[in-house]
Amino acid sequence: MNYFVDPAQMERREPAMTRQPAQVSRELIVLPSLKAARGPRGGLVLTQKFIDGVASYARSWPGPVTTLVQLTDTLGSDMDHVEILPETPAPAFEVRPARLEDLAQRIRGAALVSGFLSPFELETVQLCHRLGVPMVFTSEYTLRTEKQILDAEVSNPLVRWRRKLWVTQAEAKRRRALALSAGLQCSGAPTYEVYRHLHPNVMIFFDNRVPRRDVIGEAELEAKLSALREGRPLRLVFGGRLIPMKGVQDLPRFAQALKRRGVPFTLDIYGRGGLEGALAREIERRGLSQEVRLKGVVDFRQAWVPLLKQTTDLFVCCHPQGDPSSTYPEVMSCGVPIAGYDNEAFKGIVQHSGSGWLSPTGDVEHLAQEVARLAAAREELAMAARCAREFALAHAFEDTFAARVRHMVGASRLPRELKAAWTPATPEGWA
Numbered sequence: 001m002n003y004f005v006d007p008a009q010m011e012r013r014e015p016a017m018t019r020q021p022a023q024v025s026r027e028l029i030v031l032p033s034l035k036a037a038r039g040p041r042g043g044l045v046l047t048q049k050f051i052d053g054v055a056s057y058a059r060s061w062p063g064p065v066t067t068l069v070q071l072t073d074t075l076g077s078d079m080d081h082v083e084i085l086p087e088t089p090a091p092a093f094e095v096r097p098a099r100l101e102d103l104a105q106r107i108r109g110a111a112l113v114s115g116f117l118s119p120f121e122l123e124t125v126q127l128c129h130r131l132g133v134p135m136v137f138t139s140e141y142t143l144r145t146e147k148q149i150l151d152a153e154v155s156n157p158l159v160r161w162r163r164k165l166w167v168t169q170a171e172a173k174r175r176r177a178l179a180l181s182a183g184l185q186c187s188g189a190p191t192y193e194v195y196r197h198l199h200p201n202v203m204i205f206f207d208n209r210v211p212r213r214d215v216i217g218e219a220e221l222e223a224k225l226s227a228l229r230e231g232r233p234l235r236l237v238f239g240g241r242l243i244p245m246k247g248v249q250d251l252p253r254f255a256q257a258l259k260r261r262g263v264p265f266t267l268d269i270y271g272r273g274g275l276e277g278a279l280a281r282e283i284e285r286r287g288l289s290q291e292v293r294l295k296g297v298v299d300f301r302q303a304w305v306p307l308l309k310q311t312t313d314l315f316v317c318c319h320p321q322g323d324p325s326s327t328y329p330e331v332m333s334c335g336v337p338i339a340g341y342d343n344e345a346f347k348g349i350v351q352h353s354g355s356g357w358l359s360p361t362g363d364v365e366h367l368a369q370e371v372a373r374l375a376a377a378r379e380e381l382a383m384a385a386r387c388a389r390e391f392a393l394a395h396a397f398e399d400t401f402a403a404r405v406r407h408m409v410g411a412s413r414l415p416r417e418l419k420a421a422w423t424p425a426t427p428e429g430w431a
C-alpha cells in the first residue's frame with residue numbers, strides 16, 4: 001500500500017494524451033478538497049472523520065480505493081487531526097500529481113474518479129472526459145452560501161466585492177464541470193435544490209460519521225429525557241471551529257440575552273480557532289463565566305459523542321451561512337435537538353427531520369427567546385429529541401455511504417455484470 005508517492009520523483013513519461021488507452025481497472029480514485037499537512041513524523045495529517053469516510057468507500061467499493069491528496073503548509077482548525085504513517089492501518093493515500101499529464105497517467109485506468117465540485121477541478125473533469133474516465137462530483141456550498149461566508153469573514157467591502165465576483169464566476173465553471181460529469185452527490189438540501197434540475201444523475205445525502213450502532217439507544221434517550229423533565233438548568237452545547245463562518249462570535253450575546261430572561265442554563269463551547277481568545281474576553285466582559293465555558297478540543301468518539309448523549313439537552317447553532325455541516329446529523333444521532341439560525345442547510349435539516357427550531361440569521365434575541373420558551377416546554381424538547389434520533393437512524397453512517405457507493409458504482413465503467421452483482425458491506429463490517 002503506497003501512501004506517499006511524490007510526483008517530483010516519478011519517472012518522466014510521454015504526454016498522456018498521446019498514449020494508447022490503459023486497461024480499465026476496478027480502482028476508485030478520490031480527489032478530495034481537503035488538503036494534507038506533513039506531520040512531525042513525516043506522515044500526512046488529515047482529519048479522522050475524513051479517513052473514516054474514505055475507509056467506508058474502501059469497504060463497499062468492489063475494488064481498490066486510492067486517495068490523491070494535495071499538500072499544504074497550513075493545518076486546519078478541525079477537532080480530530082491524526083497523522084497517517086505508512087504502517088498505519090488505513091486506506092491508500094498518495095500525493096496528488098501537480099502536473100496534468102502526470103495526473104492523466106495516474107487516473108487513465110480508473111473505473112471512476114470522485115472529486116469536489118470546484119472551479120479548480122474543471123480541467124480535471126475535462127481531462128477525464130477526454131480519457132473516457134467517468135467522474136462523479138460531491139457538492140456542499142451554493143453560490144448563496146459562499147457569499148454568506150464572505151459576509152461573515154471579510155470586513156473590507158472592496159475585498160468582499162471582488163471575492164463575490166470571483167465566486168460568481170466560479171459558479172459558472174462549476175456548472176460547466178457538472179455538465180461533463182457522470183453524476184453529482186449533494187451534501188444536504190441546498191446544492192440539491194440548485195443542481196438537481198441541471199443533471200440527470202443527482203442524489204442527496206446527509207453527511208455524518210455516526211454508525212447505526214452508535215446512535216443513542218431508546219432506553220438511553222428515555223433516561224436522559226426523564227432527567228430533562230426534572231426542570232434542572234438547560235445544558236446547552238456548541239461544537240465546531242471557532243471561526244466567523246460558524247457564528248461563534250454570536251454565542252456570548254446569545255448567552256447574555258438568555259441570562260437576562262432569567263433562564264437557568266450552562267453553555268459549553270467545544271473547538272478551537274481564531275476567535276477563541278476573543279470569545280474568552282467577551283465571556284468575561286459580559287459576566288458569563290459561571291454559565292459559559294470554553295472546553296477546547298475533545299476526541300470525537302471517546303468524548304464528544306458520549307457528552308452529547310449523556311449531558312446535553314440542546315445544541316445551539318449560530319451558523320450564518322448554509323454550510324451543510326455534518327454537525328447537524330451527528331448531534332441529532334445523540335438524541336440532541338438543535339436551535340439555530342435559518343440558513344438554507346439547517347432549514348433543509350428541519351424540513352427533512354421534523355426536528356429543530358429556526359431563528360432569523362443574526363437575531364440572537366429571537367434565538368434566546370426561543371430557547372427560553374423551550375426551557376418551559378420540556379415535552380417539546382423531548383419530542384424533538386426523538387425525531388432527531390429517528391432522522392439519524394434513517395441516515396446512519398453505513399447506510400449513507402452505501403447509498404453513495406451504489407450511486408458511484410452505477411456511474412462507473414465497471415463491468416455490467418460486476419455492477420449487477422455488487423452489494424454494500426454489511427453493517428457488522430463497519431467501524
